Amino acid sequence: MTAFAPNDPAADAACVIAFRDITKRFGAITALSGVSFAGYRGTVHAITGENGAGKSTLMKLLAGVFTPESGEILLGGKAVRFGGALGARAAGIATVFQELTLLPNLTVAENLFLGREPRRFGLIDGRAMRERAQAVLDRVGIALDADVICGDLVIAEQHLVEIAKGAVADADIVIYDEPTAALDGPGVEKLARLIAQQKQDGKLIFYISHRLDEIFRLCDTTTILKDGKHVTTRPTRELTRDDLVSLMVGRELGHLFPRRNPRPRRQDPALSVSDFTAERGRPPVSFAVLRGEIVGLAGLEGHGQREILRAVAGLIAADGGRAQKYDASGKVTPLSPAVVATARAGLGLIPEDRKLEGLYQPLSIAQNIALGMLRRAPMASRARIDQDRIRALMGEMNIRARDASQIVASLSGGNQQKVMIGRWLASGVDVLLVEEPTRGVDVGAKAEIYRLLREFADHGGAVLITSSELTEHIGLCDRILVVHDGALVAELAGEDADEETIMRHALMGRPAAAAVS
Amino acid sequence: MTDSIINEPALRSRWPRVLGARLANLPISYLGTVALLLGAGLARPNLLQPFLLLLILRQAAPLGIAVIGQSLCIRMLSLDLSFGGIALVVSYILTSGLLRLPESELIALCLLFGVVVGAVNAFFITRLRASSVIVTLAMVLILGGIVTALSQYRAPGSAPPMLRYIGQARIGIFPVSVMVWIAALVPMAWFLRRSVFGRFVDAIGANPRAAWASGIPYIRTIYVGHILSSLFAVLSAFLIVGFVGFGSLSTGADLALNSLAAVILGGVTFGSGKGGVIGPAVAAFMLMFSFNLLTSFGLGEPGKEMAQGAIIALAAIAYAARGAAPAA
Numbered sequence: 025m026t027a028f029a030p031n032d033p034a035a036d037a038a039c040v041i042a043f044r045d046i047t048k049r050f051g052a053i054t055a056l057s058g059v060s061f062a063g064y065r066g067t068v069h070a071i072t073g074e075n076g077a078g079k080s081t082l083m084k085l086l087a088g089v090f091t092p093e094s095g096e097i098l099l100g101g102k103a104v105r106f107g108g109a110l111g112a113r114a115a116g117i118a119t120v121f122q123e124l125t126l127l128p129n130l131t132v133a134e135n136l137f138l139g140r141e142p143r144r145f146g147l148i149d150g151r152a153m154r155e156r157a158q159a160v161l162d163r164v165g166i167a168l169d170a171d172v173i174c175g176d177l178v179i180a181e182q183h184l185v186e187i188a189k190g191a192v193a194d195a196d197i198v199i200y201d202e203p204t205a206a207l208d209g210p211g212v213e214k215l216a217r218l219i220a221q222q223k224q225d226g227k228l229i230f231y232i233s234h235r236l237d238e239i240f241r242l243c244d245t246t247t248i249l250k251d252g253k254h255v256t257t258r259p260t261r262e263l264t265r266d267d268l269v270s271l272m273v274g275r276e277l278g279h280l281f282p283r284r285n286p287r288p289r290r291q292d293p294a295l296s297v298s299d300f301t302a303e304r305g306r307p308p309v310s311f312a313v314l315r316g317e318i319v320g321l322a323g324l325e326g327h328g329q330r331e332i333l334r335a336v337a338g339l340i341a342a343d344g345g346r347a348q349k350y351d352a353s354g355k356v357t358p359l360s361p362a363v364v365a366t367a368r369a370g371l372g373l374i375p376e377d378r379k380l381e382g383l384y385q386p387l388s389i390a391q392n393i394a395l396g397m398l399r400r401a402p403m404a405s406r407a408r409i410d411q412d413r414i415r416a417l418m419g420e421m422n423i424r425a426r427d428a429s430q431i432v433a434s435l436s437g438g439n440q441q442k443v444m445i446g447r448w449l450a451s452g453v454d455v456l457l458v459e460e461p462t463r464g465v466d467v468g469a470k471a472e473i474y475r476l477l478r479e480f481a482d483h484g485g486a487v488l489i490t491s492s493e494l495t496e497h498i499g500l501c502d503r504i505l506v507v508h509d510g511a512l513v514a515e516l517a518g519e520d521a522d523e524e525t526i527m528r529h530a531l532m533g534r535p536a537a538a539a540v541s
Numbered sequence: 542m543t544d545s546i547i548n549e550p551a552l553r554s555r556w557p558r559v560l561g562a563r564l565a566n567l568p569i570s571y572l573g574t575v576a577l578l579l580g581a582g583l584a585r586p587n588l589l590q591p592f593l594l595l596l597i598l599r600q601a602a603p604l605g606i607a608v609i610g611q612s613l614c615i616r617m618l619s620l621d622l623s624f625g626g627i628a629l630v631v632s633y634i635l636t637s638g639l640l641r642l643p644e645s646e647l648i649a650l651c652l653l654f655g656v657v658v659g660a661v662n663a664f665f666i667t668r669l670r671a672s673s674v675i676v677t678l679a680m681v682l683i684l685g686g687i688v689t690a691l692s693q694y695r696a697p698g699s700a701p702p703m704l705r706y707i708g709q710a711r712i713g714i715f716p717v718s719v720m721v722w723i724a725a726l727v728p729m730a731w732f733l734r735r736s737v738f739g740r741f742v743d744a745i746g747a748n749p750r751a752a753w754a755s756g757i758p759y760i761r762t763i764y765v766g767h768i769l770s771s772l773f774a775v776l777s778a779f780l781i782v783g784f785v786g787f788g789s790l791s792t793g794a795d796l797a798l799n800s801l802a803a804v805i806l807g808g809v810t811f812g813s814g815k816g817g818v819i820g821p822a823v824a825a826f827m828l829m830f831s832f833n834l835l836t837s838f839g840l841g842e843p844g845k846e847m848a849q850g851a852i853i854a855l856a857a858i859a860y861a862a863r864g865a866a867p868a869a
Binding site: 379396447 | 740748757762840
């Protein structure tokens with residue numbers, strides 16, 4: 025062990041935790057590689073970076089949810105290996121997750137003390153638990169009764185309880201994973217006060233966020249991750265907003281992307297959306313996708329781009345506004361909030377989660393693609409399946425399989441993604457709505473998928489994508505619409521866009537809005 | 542060289558393994574029927590007389606028809622336990638004389654009733670996202686209650702002549718009810734294999750959420766499936782009432798469970814898109830044959846019921862055991 029080597033942060037008494045050369049893989053994907061840095065007592069330490077930079081994965085390693093492939097975590101100078109989340113908690117690490125983990129049928133007090141209920145004579149001491157829970161709530165300034173059933177609370181209140189969990193735990197290290205995503209203004213204030221108090225108590229607070237305001241306001245130290253690698257760890261006061269953005273982005277595009285079509289685009293729209301509210305409480309958006317172009321909805325996770333795409337597809341009911349589809353002759357079809365109707369109108373949704381919503385895993389490639397051919401067929405009619413077309417598609421798309429009868433579940437991620445695209449190509453739709461076109465796909469298949477989407481557009485189709493990879497927007501899209509808090513805050517031409525500009529808009533919203541805050 | 546030395550035994554041992562895998566993939570009903578026939582050949586060769594086999598086939602016809610509907614539901618990840626209630630109401634409509642209508646209109650009324658029950662089942666399952674088990678079981682209770690209440694006023698009488706003919710008559714040595722069974726089975730098998738509807742059923746069975754997200758008319762498919770299922774139950778009840786010759790308050794009581802067992806034994810599995818129509822049909826015959834075999838061993842009604850329960854339980858266990866396997 026070299027834990028106490030000279031100049032090693034782990035030898036420093038104030039150093040609570042040190043990550044050393046941490047690598048974590050999920051299948052073929054490397055989520056973290058060689059990450060090393062240290063965290064100190066009595067500081068608030070921001071972990072930031074783009075979507076998919078590895079922030080949450082790193083914190084889940086610390087919380088015992090995952091174990092690293094290689095590298096070590098030094099807790100107080102000693103290498104530790106947690107056997108699961110309970111082990112991490114016993115070692116004094118508490119986590120407040122971004123998603124709700126409350127049990128809705130239990131009271132606030134029961135949730136706060138779940139798994140560490142105060143006991144008396146071997147039984148749960150209900151009164152002590154309630155009193156202690158109420159004390160915690162009061163200390164954090166949450167005006168809630170500890171006896172209320174969590175399921176009866178509104179979402180914002182549930183998040184406050186979630187945050188109070190971090191205060192209950194007698195932990196030395198508290199991790200907040202995107203804690204403000206669902207909080208309103210006063211909720212954020214309460215959180216800020218709680219964090220300040222915990223800092224004063226000498227705890228180390230890891231604060232995962234890509235909200236610049238909060239990082240600059242709350243955090244002493246900032247660690248930036250990019251593509252699973254450690255970029256820098258330095259005092260926040262030495263950073264400017266612009267530094268932060270530049271450090272979070274920037275990478276080589278390579279030859280992954282097909283050439284954009286240089287000829288002037290036809291100007292007739294394939295899809296238009298006006299005053300469209302995908303979710304209640306979000307601002308209305310208006311945009312159009314023209315034939316021959318690929319448009320990207322870019323933004324940070326949770327800012328509503330996914331909901332816009334899903335509402336257009338009819339998978340979720342829009343709260344207001346209008347979406348229209350134009351066919352090649354210019355005929356207008358209003359889109360109703362039902363996927364059966366939008367698919368008939370000529371829209372194809374390629375969902376992010378292939379397994380859950382995309383493919384018929386136990387069926388063959390041929391059966392999966394054939395279902396696209398039946399998009400408009402009456403149910404009682406004979407299923408006319410053009411097997412030659414299926415074989416031709418498999419060849420064009422370079423789907424690597426034994427033959428068309430191979431079961432889809434046995435294909436690699438990239439080939440599964442191609443089957444999903446193939447189903448819509450066979451169906452004859454002219455608008456594709458694609459969520460995360462290349463999630464969980466290897467680099468070779470990525471290039472092929474980009475080529476397929478580009479060809480689809482070149483043949484008069486229109487494509488709308490969401491993606492958490494900025495390079496995908498820049499390399500693939502003709503136009504990029506940046507979404508911030510549900511609103512379209514910028515429109516950039518794909519060929520002029522760079523990661524920094526997109527991130528700036530995605531992080532700060534409208535320039536005017538940024539100035540106000 | 543070394544390669545061939547290693548490979549040769551592997552090649553030689555491949556054949557039995559492939560054969561074994563093929564056999565293991567066959568519906569249990571095929572293997573079970575063969576085993577039962579062999580067993581009967583040894584212990585009770587009398588049962589294998591063509592005349593008796595045709596009788597057993599005739600007994601199996603109502604179940605076989607109900608099984609068509611049940612397997613359709615299961616392929617869509619649904620379930621229809623309302624067969625007993627449907628059979629009871631159909632029996633009551635046909636035999637109580639409560640409605641003084643010509644036979645053809647009574648039959649039409651029964652079919653209409655089947656459509657309504659199927660649509661109500663589908664409504665609760667799709668719109669209210671209720672469990673198909675609970676919805677269709679509740680349906681049995683409601684329908685049973687209605688018939689019990691009504692039958693206080695009028696006891697069931699005898700079946701209409703046309704249905705008695707279908708249930709009992711034979712052409713040559715061939716029972717008419719078996720022909721009805723085949724007449725329902727063959728077109729349905731063809732329809733499910735060739736039609737757009739059949740493709741949708743497979744898709745929904747394989748992944749309902751994907752079916753929903755890719756614009757397959759999910760709700761309509763479930764409606765059609767459940768309505769067809771109820772209609773097969775009505776047809777099945779026609780054969781039962783016709784065969785018995787009169788109505789009773791126990792008509793079709795074991796139809797739902799037996800059909801479930803037959804579907805499972807027939808190799809239809811939830812959501813794999815697998816399972817034809819023939820496997821379950823063979824299973825219907827297999828169940829009836831086994832009941833007869835048990836009778837020939839002198840087992841009384843209670844013993845038969847216990848054996849029947851055991852067979853269904855075994856079918857479910859075998860199904861679960863196989864369900865765990867196909868991932869490999």
